[in-house]
Amino acid sequence: MKILSAGQIREIDAKTIHYEGISSLELMKHAAGAFYDWFTKKYTDKNDAILILSGVGNNGGDGLMVARLLHKAGYRVQACVVEYSENYTEDCAHNVRRVKAENIPFKRITKEKEIPNFSEYDILIDALFGTGLSREITGIAAEVIKKMNESGKTIVSIDVPGGLFPDKKTTFAVEADETVTFQIPKLALYLPDNYRFVGNVTIVNIGLSEKAIAEASTNRYLIEKKDIRELLKPLSKFAHKGTQGHALIIGGSLGKTGTVCLASKAALKTGCGLVSAYLPKCGTPVIQTHFPEAMAIEDDNSAFITHIDYDISPNAIGIGIGMGKREETQHAFYRFLQKNALPMVIDADGLNILSLHPEWLDLLPPKTILTPHPKELSRLIGEWSDDYEKIEKATAFAQKYRLIVIIKGAYSLIIDSDNLYVNDSGTPALATAGSGDVLTGIIASLLAQGYEPGHAARVGVYLHGLTANLTQQTIHPRSFVASDIIDNIGNAYFTIENGMIKK
Missing domain, CATH: 3.40.50.10260 (YjeF N-terminal domain)
Structure with a gap:
């Protein structure tokens, strides 16, 4: 609209x-x-x-x-x-x-x-x-x-x-x-x-x-359910895990491996066929226990990421969640950016590291998706006096580096080089720990399934928000947690496709 x-x-x-x-x-x-x-x-x-x-x-x-x-x-x-x-x-x-x-x-x-x-x-x-x-x-x-x-x-x-x-x-x-x-x-x-x-x-x-x-x-639009319905890819009767995309989630550190668990589960729940998680050794038993459907790839270090090396061929990557900003992790991230050309979504510490090294932004593939909350955004683009200046600065930033920026919050804004989209799904229930990690997994999944990055951003943000709308009568917003988003991704799909919740 x-x-x-x-x-x-x-x-x-x-x-x-x-x-x-x-x-x-x-x-x-x-x-x-x-x-x-x-x-x-x-x-x-x-x-x-x-x-x-x-x-x-x-x-x-x-x-x-x-x-x-x-x-x-x-x-x-x-x-x-x-x-x-x-x-x-x-x-x-x-x-x-x-x-x-x-x-x-x-x-x-x-x-x-x-x-x-x-x-x-x-x-x-x-x-x-x-x-x-x-x-x-x-x-x-x-x-x-x-x-x-x-x-x-x-x-x-x-x-x-x-x-x-x-x-x-x-x-x-x-x-x-x-x-x-x-x-x-x-x-x-x-x-x-x-x-x-x-x-x-x-x-x-x-x-x-x-x-x-x-x-x-x-070049400004309000995202509606019918817009998202038109963007959804059909699911073939002959689909199998090898045709639905392979998402790689990279992140985690000692005490923060739950972020990777949430993102990995969200990625699989959103429809990709395979999910691998790259995380420090301390995270392997956690994710294998919490989410056995994910394949774990260990870093050499036990507590945080020092290298990002893998011998798999994913279709898309979600990176940065729970990763920390240790010097070794920053260097590993830099080496990864130098060689990566895959579609990618970057969140959390990945964004904070980029704000410390803005020259690395030139290494990002075109249409890489960044998902900052307002404070993370200010570290990237500087402070603003009002929302209109925020949009102006974020748009200039997206255009300069050929990126897609999702400004998370009530009515999340999706800004690319050409357009601004306002998302109207979601409730204050989403203001909970891990909510952003889940969004990273959702978007990484859609990228892995072959969605064009702009479409992946819009579908992902709308799906994420819709899960909160659908649970307003069953889960109090104060009691809503990030796992509730994951548990209701399927119902969000049903609602978009059919206009109703599957009982």
Whole structure:
């Protein structure tokens, strides 16, 4: 699904009106109706007192039309227009007249003393500003937003939280619990800096012209399940372990061989035919006991890696997990990079070693996948002031070294030389020890199975996150561990392929 700028969204709105032969007011009805359908499914108690806070633009018109729909359905609704300007859009002014005609409780707010007592309401619906906002919020709008955020009430934002800039850093905005956005994802809704403003994000279809959307050019995308379904390779009836790829997992040190166990098991569970683990001697009895399906290759050293020598022919490699940064290990890693040309995913200490020796980045095969968490990323690309600068610097880094960078976190970002992808699977349950090791194994497996690196990155991150989504009702996020990811990879495949969990 395309992620577009505010300007592109305005253009699509205009083209929809032209292509579909409808009025702007009719499009507003579609948007309000889509929000209403979502809202009434989630908030079913009609005794809840609902206050809708609208602006004077078309987002405010959306809010007033929502007020009309909810009032007609029997909800207890009051509508307010925060009059930060006397210049109403035509469609917003129309809905002000209709709200009054339909005897919906209504008032204008022009000064602080006119702001309602929010403690008298259960739900606040924010329709203050849309995606066209270009300046910082001041005056009465700022006062209203401040009091909304201090109210402790449930806040639901229409399209974007009031005050959130869709394409640049935001410092002050409505702090919504839920954001119901209209059909086209906005990058700002998925950035860590904005989470306190955005809350949970839901996309609703409002009938925008598919032709207009297709005509919009972008290199930013939100990954959806259907995208992943299209990328999955079919499994032949005549497949065997020799046709499904051989993944080599390299890592581990004394006390950290569990990382290799997790990655190796994840690799096999993701579908490759063979998995070998290269690790120090101390890890051999561990992995042979914990995961006998893996083949173990020992380093000469008992406690950490000093050489990376093997006589097998893997199809792809995952390296760096639990490896440590001892000088001997760094030298072994360097010698390995000098001769390796296989598809590869690098994580953890592999990334930390690269940050110590940035000149080694030139040795990486094109489209090598790096999987840093934010701190590991900062060691590679330097610090950033906000998420937009982070993306800019990570993109320049990926382009310079011809790499794919996965920035792990809520809504993991996948950045290559050409595109940015936002992953929307996953929950906070994934914030657990070993989660990144499992992702390394998943991606290494997909590379070994012959997936193009960009596809392996997207499929791997989505699969990884989906396991947490699927267990929300059965495993509490606080109790979720990395092994639960591995145990649910199969169900994630079932869900992507069939839309359901196999019982």
